[in-house]
Structure formats: structure tokens, C-alpha cells
Amino acid sequence: MDVKINDLSLTYGDFTAVEHLGLHISDGESLVLLGQSGCGKTSTMRCVAGLEDPSGGSIAIGGTTVFDAAAGLNVAPNKRNVGLVFQSYAVWPHMTVLENVSFPLRMKRRPKAEIRTRALETLELVGLAHLADKGASLLSGGQMQRVALARSLAMEPNVMLLDEPLSNLDARLREDLRVELRRLQLELGLTSIYVTHDQGEALALADRIAIMQHGRISQLSTPVETYRSPASASIAEFLGVANIFPVAAPRAGERRLRLAGHDVEIAADAVVPPGDDLSVCIRPEHVRVRTEPRDAGPNSWQGTVTVSVFQGSFIRCSVALDAGPTLEVQTQDASVVLRQHDRVHVEIDPAHVQVLPREAGPAAAAPGPGAAGEADRARPGDAAPRTSHDRPVAAAATREG
Numbered sequence: 097m098d099v100k101i102n103d104l105s106l107t108y109g110d111f112t113a114v115e116h117l118g119l120h121i122s123d124g125e126s127l128v129l130l131g132q133s134g135c136g137k138t139s140t141m142r143c144v145a146g147l148e149d150p151s152g153g154s155i156a157i158g159g160t161t162v163f164d165a166a167a168g169l170n171v172a173p174n175k176r177n178v179g180l181v182f183q184s185y186a187v188w189p190h191m192t193v194l195e196n197v198s199f200p201l202r203m204k205r206r207p208k209a210e211i212r213t214r215a216l217e218t219l220e221l222v223g224l225a226h227l228a229d230k231g232a233s234l235l236s237g238g239q240m241q242r243v244a245l246a247r248s249l250a251m252e253p254n255v256m257l258l259d260e261p262l263s264n265l266d267a268r269l270r271e272d273l274r275v276e277l278r279r280l281q282l283e284l285g286l287t288s289i290y291v292t293h294d295q296g297e298a299l300a301l302a303d304r305i306a307i308m309q310h311g312r313i314s315q316l317s318t319p320v321e322t323y324r325s326p327a328s329a330s331i332a333e334f335l336g337v338a339n340i341f342p343v344a345a346p347r348a349g350e351r352r353l354r355l356a357g358h359d360v361e362i363a364a365d366a367v368v369p370p371g372d373d374l375s376v377c378i379r380p381e382h383v384r385v386r387t388e389p390r391d392a393g394p395n396s397w398q399g400t401v402t403v404s405v406f407q408g409s410f411i412r413c414s415v416a417l418d419a420g421p422t423l424e425v426q427t428q429d430a431s432v433v434l435r436q437h438d439r440v441h442v443e444i445d446p447a448h449v450q451v452l453p454r455e456a457g458p459a460a461a462a463p464g465p466g467a468a469g470e471a472d473r474a475r476p477g478d479a480a481p482r483t484s485h486d487r488p489v490a491a492a493a494t495r496e497g
């Protein structure tokens with residue numbers, strides 16, 4: 097069922113945790129709320145679940161209004177049929193796995209045989225049928241979280257609300273469960289709201305990502321759009337774009353920009369937007385580094401490696417430019433050997449230079465593309481990025497001689 101959040105505000109005393117938030121999640125869509133700690137993700141989720149008393153706005157699930165501040169309506173959590181999975185493993189330790197999953201169905205007074213069949217089917221879905229009779233306290237963290245998930249799924253909820261459900265698990269398990277969650281979401285056509293501050297998780301699980309900052313949604317777009325075209329420098333920074341430099345005296349329409357505090361000009365293919373608080377943003381993987389000069393393009397500088405770290409599938413290093421700031425560089429070329437103090441040439445294709453305002457205004461609350469299965473998660477044309485970020489970045493660096 098779809099979820100419509102309209103002009104929602106939530107205050108704790110005189111602190112505003114959610115501010116005029118609008119969001120329309122389509123039936124079957126997986127929406128990920130992504131944002132820094134304290135930006136209001138859990139608060140928003142709790143409003144949808146019916147666990148808060150918001151100060152303004154309205155919420156409808158499947159066309160039924162469950163909250164309306166103006167009308168004084170706030171439907172109780174257990175009447176909303178939402179499934180909740182939280183970070184802590186909310187599993188009853190004194191029950192078996194099967195009893196845990198059966199519990200909400202028993203509360204709903206379903207026939208005994210149906211409860212057993214449904215609970216076992218759901219355990220099958222999350223890959224735990226073989227542990228049905230095991231005591232829940234004997235499970236690992238990952239298994240417990242699957243039980244919590246199965247228990248919510250067994251209720252056939254209208255909406256699944258997942259608040260950092262994987263954050264207590266170790267990295268490997270988190271990645272496995274992430275893929276499994278996405279499979280379940282697509283297979284069951286679940287409408288879900290998933291909260292995380294992990295961008296990898298967001299990119300993997302979302303049909304659309306809602307970036308949340310200071311109680312508001314500042315960007316709402318597909319994972320590909322979000323990654324390629326952050327709406328502001330502060331979002332780019334949150335998404336791990338390491339090279340962000342304020343522009344000195346920007347002029348709308350100009351394509352050569354001087355970096356504030358440095359005697360460096362940088363060329364951008366993108367049209368520079370209006371505004372006087374602009375930054376140049378460049379992903380580390382878009383900086384080419386060579387030990388030998390080649391025909392110098394527009395953004396080509398000399399510098400010195402200050403640190404270089406081998407990360408297995410890539411090398412990360414910092415290059416202090418002779419005339420300017422330090423650039424973070426990431427290269428996948430395993431043949432490149434870069435050491436501290438090495439003299440290098442760096443180059444940035446103007447197509448990979450984004451010029452963004454410091455902050456973005458609130459995003460529109462438009463509905464998503466529909467059922468998750470149909471949602472085209474990679475629609476390069478959609479984002480209309482002016483830069484050609486889809487160009488392969490491999491072989492970004494070479495070491496000759």
C-alpha cells in the first residue's frame with residue numbers, strides 16, 4: 097500500500113526533529129531514508145508507526161488517514177498493520193524461533209493450523225525453517241534479526257518499517273543480509289521504509305533514496321541519480337565525495353572557477369548555477385594520477401603524494417598540488433605504485449567537475465515509479481547529469497617506466 101506523508105512536523109519540547117516533511121511512497125516501493133545521525137530518520141519512522149504525537153501534518157497508508165493533526169486523529173500503532181524491525185534484536189528469548197514468528201498471528205487469533213503453516217512459510221523465506229524449534233536465545237545476531245524480520249513479515253503488513261536493522265551485525269553478514277532483504281522486498285512487492293546512515297546499504301536497497309538533513313528531505317532520487325548528481329555540496333560530502341572546494345567569487349554561467357584561497361582555476365563542463373556559495377565537487381575516483389606527464393588537458397597540475405594506502409581492489413592517496421589544495425585520489429590500477437613524496441601529475445576531466453550550492457532546499461514529495469519490480473533503478477537519462485559520469489574510470493592512472 098502507498099504511504100503519503102504530508103507537511104509532517106514533530107517537536108520534542110522546543111526542539112523540532114521533523115519539519116514540514118512531505119513524502120509519497122508508492123505501493124511496492126522501497127524508500128530509503130538516508131542521513132546523518134540526529135537528522136530525524138527514526139523520528140519520521142516512529143510517526144508512520146504511530147509511536148509519536150506529531151505537531152502538524154497528516155499521514156495516510158493505502159488511502160486511509162492514520163494521522164491528521166488538524167482533525168485530531170492518531171490511529172494506534174496496532175491498528176495500522178505496519179511491520180517494524182529495529183536495530184536491536186527484538187526477539188523473545190524464552191520462545192522458540194517458530195513461537196516467535198507465530199506470536200503476532202496468535203494475537204490476531206488466526207486458526208492454529210494456519211498460524212503454523214504461515215509461520216513456517218515465512219521462516220522458509222528468510223532461510224531459517226531448519227531452526228524452527230530452536231530456542232531463540234541460542235541464535236546468532238544475524239539469525240535473530242531474520243527472526244525479527246520473519247515475525248513482521250508473517251503479519252503481511254501494509255508497510256514494513258526497518259530502522260537500521262543490520263547495524264549491529266558484522267560487515268560480512270550485513271552485506272549478505274542486505275542482498276537478501278532486497279530479494280525479499282522485490283519478491284513480495286513490499287512497500288517499505290528503510291532507515292540507514294550507510295550509503296552502501298541505501299544504494300543497494302532503495303528504489304528511491306530520500307536524503308534527510310535537519311528534519312527535512314533535501315533530495316529525493318533513484319540511487320543512480322543520488323550517486324551521480326547530489327543536490328548540494330553538503331549532500332556530496334555526506335555521500336563520500338572527498339574533494340570539495342569552495343569557489344571564489346563565482347559568476348553564473350562561467351566555466352572556469354577559481355578555488356577560494358588558492359591560485360588554482362578549474363574548468364567545468366557543467367553550467368555554473370547562480371548563487372555565491374558554490375563548491376566544486378570531484379569524486380576521488382575521477383582524479384587521474386600519472387608519474388609521467390601527458391599532453392596536458394585543462395585541469396592538469398603537478399603535486400606530491402603525501403600518503404598512499406593500499407586497499408586491495410584500489411589504492412587511495414592524497415596529492416598536495418604545488419599551487420593549490422590537497423586532492424584525494426582513488427585508483428583501481430593495480431600496476432600503479434605510489435609512495436609518499438613521489439612527484440605526480442594529476443588530471444581531472446572537466447566533465448567530472450560538479451559545481452554545487454552549499455545546501456539544497458527541500459525536495460518535492462512526488463510519488464515513486466510504482467511497484468518495486470518495475471522501478472527502473474538505473475535510468476541514466478532521468479537524472480540528466482550534465483557530466484558524463486558514466487564514462488569508465490578504470491585505468492585512471494598509469495606508471496610508465
Ligand SMILES: Nc1ncnc2c1ncn2[C@@H]1O[C@H](COP(=O)(O)OP(=O)(O)OP(=O)(O)O)[C@@H](O)[C@H]1O
Nearest residue numbers: 108111113131132133134135136137138139140293
Ligand atoms: N524523545 C526525545 N526527546 C527529545 N529529543 C529527541 C527525542 N528523540 C529524538 N530526539 C532528538 O531528535 C533528533 C532526531 O532524532 P532521531 O532519533 O530521529 O535521529 P536519527 O536520524 O534517527 O539519528 P540516528 O542515525 O543517530 O539514529 C535528535 O537530535 C534527537 O536528539
Ligand SMILES: [Mg+2]
Nearest residue numbers: 137138139259
Ligand atoms: Mg535513528
